[in-house]
Amino acid sequence: MTPGSNVETKTAALRPRANTETAALPQRLHGLRALAGHRAIWPLLALALILAVDGAISPGFFNVRIVEGRLFGNLIDILYRAMPTAVVALGMAVVIGTKGIDLSVGSVIAIVGAVITWRIHSGDPHLVVLMAALAVGVLCGLWNGFLVAVLDIQPIIATLILMVSGRGIGLMINLLYGGTNPSFTSPLLQGLSVGHIGLVPTRIILGAAIFGALWLLIRRTALGLFLESVGGNAAAADLAGINARLIKYAAYVICGLCAAWAGVVLAADTHTSDPVSIGLYIELDAILAVVIGGGSLSGGRIYLGMTVLGALIIQALTTSILTSGLPPEYNLVVKAFVVIVVLLLQSDNLRAALSKGFTGRKR
Amino acid sequence: MLGVSKAFPGVRALDCVDFRVQAGEVHALMGENGAGKSTLIKIMTGAVRRDEGEIRIDGRPVEINSPGEARALGVGTVYQEVNLIPTMSVTRNLTLGRQPRRFGLISWRTARSLARERLKRLRIDIDVERPLGSFSLAVQQLVAIARALEDDTRVLVLDEPTASLDADEAELLFQIVRDLKGRGIAIVFITHFLDQVYKIADRISVLRNGRLVGEGATAELPRLKLISLMLGRELEETEERLEALPHGAKGEPILRAEGLGRRRVMAPFDLTLRPGEVVGLAGLLGSGRTEVAKLIFGAIRPDSGRIEVGGARIASHSPGQSLRHGMAFCPEDRKAEGIFAELSVRENIVLGLQTKRGWLSRLSYSEQERLAQEMIEALGIATPDADKPVGQLSGGNQQKVVLARSLVSGPSILILDEPTRGIDVGAHAEIVTLIRKLCAEGLALLVASSELDELIAVSDRIAVLRDRRMIGEIGSGDVTRETIIRTIAGARS
Numbered sequence: 001m002t003p004g005s006n007v008e009t010k011t012a013a014l015r016p017r018a019n020t021e022t023a024a025l026p027q028r029l030h031g032l033r034a035l036a037g038h039r040a041i042w043p044l045l046a047l048a049l050i051l052a053v054d055g056a057i058s059p060g061f062f063n064v065r066i067v068e069g070r071l072f073g074n075l076i077d078i079l080y081r082a083m084p085t086a087v088v089a090l091g092m093a094v095v096i097g098t099k100g101i102d103l104s105v106g107s108v109i110a111i112v113g114a115v116i117t118w119r120i121h122s123g124d125p126h127l128v129v130l131m132a133a134l135a136v137g138v139l140c141g142l143w144n145g146f147l148v149a150v151l152d153i154q155p156i157i158a159t160l161i162l163m164v165s166g167r168g169i170g171l172m173i174n175l176l177y178g179g180t181n182p183s184f185t186s187p188l189l190q191g192l193s194v195g196h197i198g199l200v201p202t203r204i205i206l207g208a209a210i211f212g213a214l215w216l217l218i219r220r221t222a223l224g225l226f227l228e229s230v231g232g233n234a235a236a237a238d239l240a241g242i243n244a245r246l247i248k249y250a251a252y253v254i255c256g257l258c259a260a261w262a263g264v265v266l267a268a269d270t271h272t273s274d275p276v277s278i279g280l281y282i283e284l285d286a287i288l289a290v291v292i293g294g295g296s297l298s299g300g301r302i303y304l305g306m307t308v309l310g311a312l313i314i315q316a317l318t319t320s321i322l323t324s325g326l327p328p329e330y331n332l333v334v335k336a337f338v339v340i341v342v343l344l345l346q347s348d349n350l351r352a353a354l355s356k357g358f359t360g361r362k363r
Numbered sequence: 364m365l366g367v368s369k370a371f372p373g374v375r376a377l378d379c380v381d382f383r384v385q386a387g388e389v390h391a392l393m394g395e396n397g398a399g400k401s402t403l404i405k406i407m408t409g410a411v412r413r414d415e416g417e418i419r420i421d422g423r424p425v426e427i428n429s430p431g432e433a434r435a436l437g438v439g440t441v442y443q444e445v446n447l448i449p450t451m452s453v454t455r456n457l458t459l460g461r462q463p464r465r466f467g468l469i470s471w472r473t474a475r476s477l478a479r480e481r482l483k484r485l486r487i488d489i490d491v492e493r494p495l496g497s498f499s500l501a502v503q504q505l506v507a508i509a510r511a512l513e514d515d516t517r518v519l520v521l522d523e524p525t526a527s528l529d530a531d532e533a534e535l536l537f538q539i540v541r542d543l544k545g546r547g548i549a550i551v552f553i554t555h556f557l558d559q560v561y562k563i564a565d566r567i568s569v570l571r572n573g574r575l576v577g578e579g580a581t582a583e584l585p586r587l588k589l590i591s592l593m594l595g596r597e598l599e600e601t602e603e604r605l606e607a608l609p610h611g612a613k614g615e616p617i618l619r620a621e622g623l624g625r626r627r628v629m630a631p632f633d634l635t636l637r638p639g640e641v642v643g644l645a646g647l648l649g650s651g652r653t654e655v656a657k658l659i660f661g662a663i664r665p666d667s668g669r670i671e672v673g674g675a676r677i678a679s680h681s682p683g684q685s686l687r688h689g690m691a692f693c694p695e696d697r698k699a700e701g702i703f704a705e706l707s708v709r710e711n712i713v714l715g716l717q718t719k720r721g722w723l724s725r726l727s728y729s730e731q732e733r734l735a736q737e738m739i740e741a742l743g744i745a746t747p748d749a750d751k752p753v754g755q756l757s758g759g760n761q762q763k764v765v766l767a768r769s770l771v772s773g774p775s776i777l778i779l780d781e782p783t784r785g786i787d788v789g790a791h792a793e794i795v796t797l798i799r800k801l802c803a804e805g806l807a808l809l810v811a812s813s814e815l816d817e818l819i820a821v822s823d824r825i826a827v828l829r830d831r832r833m834i835g836e837i838g839s840g841d842v843t844r845e846t847i848i849r850t851i852a853g854a855r856s
Contacts, residue, residue, distance in 0.1 A: 221725045223722045225713075225714060228703070228710075233700075235699055237703075242714075243683055
């Protein structure tokens with residue numbers, strides 16, 4: 001490490017060498033050399049490795065069959081289960097890009113679940129209920145944005161407030177009509193969650209649609225550039241004429257909306273409003289997915305595609321531990337171990353040290 | 364202190380400096396940025412070890428190797444940024460690190476009386492249980508002095524104690540300084556405010572480029588002499604204007620500021636700027652150059668006065684508004700306020716235009732690429748490609764990227780704060796040439812700089828600042844080093 005490059009190496013430590021997602025991909029992907037330099041290579045390799053181990057342990061892991069008119073198999077299962085976390089993580093990636101963090105996503109899910117159940121019990125049309133659920137997400141985002149952007153509370157504390165109170169709010173909503181963990185049925189919402197369009201589960205299609213919409217919003221407008229500027233250097237963004245307050249609001253609202261969608265899927269999946277345990281610790285998985293995807297908590301960069309990859313790695317790990325025959329008690333510790341390996345692999349410093357130490361041998 | 368030297372890698376920060384302070388005097392230590400003031404103070408207070416020379420107190424050579432040793436020898440220091448803890452009570456701040464103990468536990472009762480006693484020495488009577496942050500800056504500064512002042516303190520070093528105080532608060536501080544002086548304590552006073560030096564100091568030492576260039580009683584060192592010592596030119600030297608300026612003011616002012624100011628930051632000032640004109644902001648360090656630039660751009664919100672651009676008043680002044688009115692600003696501190704290190708050169712540059720267009724009408728990739736390439740060529744930014752993160756470029760090239768960002772929005776008014784700081788000679792000349800070229804095209808420029816030569820080379824008019832006040836304007840044809848220095852000194856030529 002040269003003395004002058006202190007700042008760069010510090011920020012680059014847990015971050016793949018990377019440019020924007022809009023960077024000209026075609027010329028970048030020329031040949032394997034370019035591929036090896038791309039930031040997606042290490043997480044992709046990690047995912048491939050996890051799946052390869054699965055394939056070796058349980059033959060037929062990769063089988064995809066059609067059962068009852070829909071695709072069925074471990075790979076589909078990973079996608080299916082990863083979707084709520086992946087979408088929450090996308091919102092999280094946006095917030096983290098502004099040097100923020102949103103701990104309240106799990107609580108937003110709890111509130112959304114409670115609101116859905118309550119409104120369906122009240123006899124609202126189910127489409128209205130869906131809209132109300134998304135509106136709850138927007139409101140929660142505005143609240144977090146207000147605390148962070150206007151009151152200037154540190155994001156971790158600001159969102160902790162809703163994280164703590166959100167599940168309580170969910171329980172209070174349940175009390176409105178006197179239910180403990182009340183259940184509901186809604187063909188519309190359950191269709192969105194556990195249904196399928198053609199062969200493909202609906203939630204996978206919708207997840208892909210949300211990814212696409214968010215990508216367009218971030219990369220096909222200048223919003224992404226502004227978000228990253230605010231996260232990268234707030235003082236410079238201010239002098240460049242960016243309204244940082246508005247931009248932060250936008251980030252938390254996007255994150256709230258993503259969490260609300262995950263709330264719809266998870267609540268419809270379980271048919272109940274269970275504010276105590278629905279979406280528990282999802283914020284941690286989401287943050288992890290962002291970090292595995294190369295996002296730095298010091299802000300300044302948003303990697304949407306990589307974040308989804310991160311969420312898939314987390315779910316693939318969980319699924320493979322469960323199918324491998326290891327006792328499920330091992331799940332969390334093995335997961336932690338793999339995560340730290342993936343993170344270290346992405347460190348420029350470590351890679352440099354490795355290639356120095358084992359010249360000739362390729363990792 | 365005799366013949367004290369200190370070298371840092373690449374710089375000789377102090378070169379055989381002699382510095383004498385007598386008991387019962389206020390001794391002002393003056394010098395511009397990088398003159399060696401801080402290094403001298405740090406050696407005196409044990410924060411930095413000297414390479415050569417010796418330090419004597421009362422004629423006896425002493426070794427000062429740590430702040431603790433300095434304190435034991437009776438040297439107390441109040442640093443520029445109050446390094447107390449605003450969330451802690453006054454008592455805790457005053458006794459931190461030397462809490463009185465009873466049975467091994469801190470005795471807060473003794474601590475409180477100790478704190479009151481310390482404050483009484485300075486004739487301050489405040490509630491010592493309240494958090495320090497709840498008091499005014501002046502009181503915080505006084506508490507910092509109380510902390511530095513022991514029973515046996517012989518020398519008290521005050522580094523810019525008045526930087527964030529207003530006139531009344533500074534006066535309060537001076538009363539206490541005079542009081543301490545009366546008790547035979549030697550006070551080393553560092554400030555950028557000339558008026559304050561003449562108000563309080565008995566003697567002055569001037570440092571420049573690590574050397575002691577002047578020392579004397581305040582009465583024998585008039586302002587004019589002091590400033591030329593600090594800036595390093597004798598006034599007898601006849602200054603030649605570099606060359607005739609090809610440009611000049613044209614037509615009606617495009618920018619008009621009236622009574623613009625902000626309390627504690629900058630006294631209200633008037634300024635006009637015409638198309639094709641370069642107005643320089645001259646003054647010593649801390650005189651308010653950056654503040655004027657930022658007030659005009661709206662980066663510091665003015666609390667008085669009004670500003671008009673092209674005849675239209677800017678109502679709610681903010682950088683975004685200024686940008687839309689055709690202003691652009693190139694900040695002084697590129698690391699903290701200029702670059703986005705993670706973002707690419709291209710993104711850093713196009714941001715200037717993108718913020719003006721809003722988030723919805725994104726510049727297409729090919730447009731971004733074209734703009735970036737244009738700027739990279741026009742300013743000679745040395746980068747392998749536009750996608751390299753700016754943080755990996757050299758300092759001079761980062762500065763050019765920031766300049767490119769302000770140019771890319773196509774401004775009619777450009778504000779440059781220290782445009783050539785930390786730039787090598789070649790790039791320096793390029794930027795000066797560029798400034799001239801832009802003006803010939805009808806751009807109005809406001810340039811703040813600590814380099815007088817640079818200002819003289821590019822400016823049509825120069826507004827002169829002293830102690831956060833605009834004290835004069837030097838019109839075209841009269842811009843020479845001598846007139847500027849005379850104006851700073853307050854003696855009209």
